[in-house]
Amino acid sequence: MGTFFGSSIGKKFVMSISGLFLVVFLIVHLAINLLLLVPDGGETFNAAANFMALPAIKFGLQPVLALGFIVHIIYAAIITLQNNKARGSAKYASGNKTKDVMWASKNMFVLGATVFAFLAVHIYQFFVPLQITHSAPELASGGHDTYTLVANALTCIPTVVFYVIGSLGLALHLTHGFWSAFQTVGASNNIWRKRWTVIGTVFAWVVGLAFSAIAIAMYFIGSCGGCN
Ligand code: HEM
Numbered sequence: 001m002g003t004f005f006g007s008s009i010g011k012k013f014v015m016s017i018s019g020l021f022l023v024v025f026l027i028v029h030l031a032i033n034l035l036l037l038v039p040d041g042g043e044t045f046n047a048a049a050n051f052m053a054l055p056a057i058k059f060g061l062q063p064v065l066a067l068g069f070i071v072h073i074i075y076a077a078i079i080t081l082q083n084n085k086a087r088g089s090a091k092y093a094s095g096n097k098t099k100d101v102m103w104a105s106k107n108m109f110v111l112g113a114t115v116f117a118f119l120a121v122h123i124y125q126f127f128v129p130l131q132i133t134h135s136a137p138e139l140a141s142g143g144h145d146t147y148t149l150v151a152n153a154l155t156c157i158p159t160v161v162f163y164v165i166g167s168l169g170l171a172l173h174l175t176h177g178f179w180s181a182f183q184t185v186g187a188s189n190n191i192w193r194k195r196w197t198v199i200g201t202v203f204a205w206v207v208g209l210a211f212s213a214i215a216i217a218m219y220f221i222g223s224c225g226g227c228n
Pocket residue numbers: 029033049052053065115119122123126127130131146150163166167170211212214215
């Protein structure tokens with residue numbers, strides 16, 4: 001078992017499983033964020049956000065989510081370093097053999113780092129005031145007013161642009177990561193490889209564009225205007 005996880009395919013396997021787990025998180029996160037667009041002043045979104053903050057969910061899921069990110073990032077760094085070492089000064093060759101290697105697949109680490117940079121700021125903006133410093137706005141009825149926190153953050157054009165760049169970086173990262181994960185876990189043959197590529201590409205852009213659209217919509221919904 002130890003040798004499997006130390007092997008090249010074992011490491012890719014860990015990357016794939018942790019990546020697919022993060023995909024599930026993204027679907028839940030996007031579904032909840034779409035509630036920001038319900039025109040009820042944030043009531044539905046706040047109800048969902050406060051449900052997700054219940055201790056059983058928070059303390060049950062958050063450590064697993066954090067572990068998923070940590071494992072994915074550490075293995076990405078190890079695999080990239082090993083690949084670079086093995087390849088030496090010979091970068092990807094051009095020609096027939098590699099012409100179908102998409103730009104994203106060659107730049108997974110850079111795209112991952114972009115998403116990571118986005119996440120660092122994103123966590124600082126939302127997670128920290130909600131769960132660490134408890135400085136986020138409160139609802140009169142109890143619980144956080146996460147809607148107002150998000151609306152206030154996205155009244156500023158540079159922040160919206162930053163969210164769009166982070167979301168599109170995520171989309172590009174997923175265009176390669178999604179099908180590649182299914183390939184690695186063995187759920188792919190010649191026919192399914194093509195199908196996973198199509199499903200993965202559609203999924204990636206739906207997710208990336210939906211997160212971008214939410215950020216842009218919140219800019220127009222937010223009434224105060226100007227950067228905080
Ligand atoms: C319009 C775009 C987005 C909005 C409005 C948004 C909103 C939020 C909010 C309000 C929280 C805090 C939840 C809480 O702690 O109660 C949060 C946390 C988080 N977001 Fe986002 N998010 C967006 C995009 C993204 C993207 C693109 C990613 C992934 C690349 C992401 C990953 C995370 C993670 C990892 C957390 C911390 C875990 C958690 O608290 O659930 N978010 N987001």
